Each structure stands twice: as C-alpha cells, then as structure tokens.
Amino acid sequence: MRTLHVAPLLRFTLDDEPRPDHAVLVSGDRVEAVAPVDELTGAYPEVRVRRWAGTLGPALLHDGPLPPAPSPRERVHALFRLGAAAVLADHVTDPALRAAAARNEVAVLAAARPPALVVGGRADLAVFAADGSCVATVVAGRLVHRRA
Known part of the structure; x- marks a missing residue:
C-alpha cells in the first residue's frame, strides 16, 4: 500500500x-x-x-548508546521517540538488543552515514x-x- x-x-x-x-x-x-x-x-x-x-x-542515525529502559524492546522504542531509525553496530552488541533492533527493522550500520x-x-x-x-x-x- x-x-x-x-x-x-x-x-x-x-x-x-x-x-x-x-x-x-x-x-x-x-x-x-x-x-x-x-x-x-x-x-x-x-x-x-x-x-x-x-x-x-x-530519520536520524542514533550515534551513542541506546536510551536506558527496562527491556531491549523498550530501548529500541525509545529511539523511535527521538526520530531515529538507525544505530551504529558498536552500540548494539548485546544479542538481546540486536535482536530487538532487527525485529523492529532498525538499520544497524557499521559506520555513520x-x-x-x-x-x-x-x-x-x-x-x-x-x-x-x-x-x-x-x-x-x-x-x-x-x-x-
């Protein structure tokens, strides 16, 4: 659509x-x-x-640690409230956080663009x-x- x-x-x-x-x-x-x-x-x-x-x-590239929140899913959704749709791979090294980012289609980038x-x-x-x-x-x- x-x-x-x-x-x-x-x-x-x-x-x-x-x-x-x-x-x-x-x-x-x-x-x-x-x-x-x-x-x-x-x-x-x-x-x-x-x-x-x-x-x-x-949408923005979030260049830093994800905002604190009780769960990886909530940390990813905190990005959305900031207007971000991408993060640097260095800031999503935790497997649960990386999985939450993938489920929500957040772009995980090796380098800033x-x-x-x-x-x-x-x-x-x-x-x-x-x-x-x-x-x-x-x-x-x-x-x-x-x-x-």
Whole structure:
C-alpha cells in the first residue's frame, strides 16, 4: 500500500533548506517519490495521506548508546521517540538488543552515514516540531511512533 506523508516543510537531508509544499510517497519499505504535494496527489488520487505538523525529513542515525529502559524492546522504542531509525553496530552488541533492533527493522550500520531521503531508498522518515521534538517516526515504511 502506498502512503503519502505530507508536512508544511520537507528536508532531503538534515542540513538541507526546508522546502514548502513537498511530500514523500512511500510504497512498501521504499521511498517511491519526493515531489510537490499537488503533483503527487494528482498522480495518485486514491493514495492514503498522512498529514503531519512540523518538518518532514530523513530519520536520524542514533550515534551513542541506546536510551536506558527496562527491556531491549523498550530501548529500541525509545529511539523511535527521538526520530531515529538507525544505530551504529558498536552500540548494539548485546544479542538481546540486536535482536530487538532487527525485529523492529532498525538499520544497524557499521559506520555513520548522513541521513537522506533518496528515491528508491529505504523509507526511514521523521517529522520534527519547531522545538526539535519528534512528532512521528517511520521505519522501513512503517509508522512506529506518533506523538499524541
């Protein structure tokens, strides 16, 4: 199923200038298109649309130990509340934590790489409010966190 993620502003990279009236079309676990909202809604009139308040862009790489929590699953979900969809392998050496990351499709990377929205790339997205807090996180095309 395709989903169109729409926010008032969109960034292709974390330090890219925000673009107004753009959206990300996700199909399965991949970014199918990034374009102006009107263009995508015109081309895909029946697509499910999720509208977010804030700035939409790539999900973050968490470069440090995972937040403390009672269980590995909760530690992974704490990442989602931060807008992260990837971690460095050095920080998930515990087998239970690595398994929880795998079950939740968190990307475990050998080396840091700058997050970016890329057509054909994995659909790891995050929406951030003006104060920097995470509004929503999408990992491999799946909504895993939404602030109430």
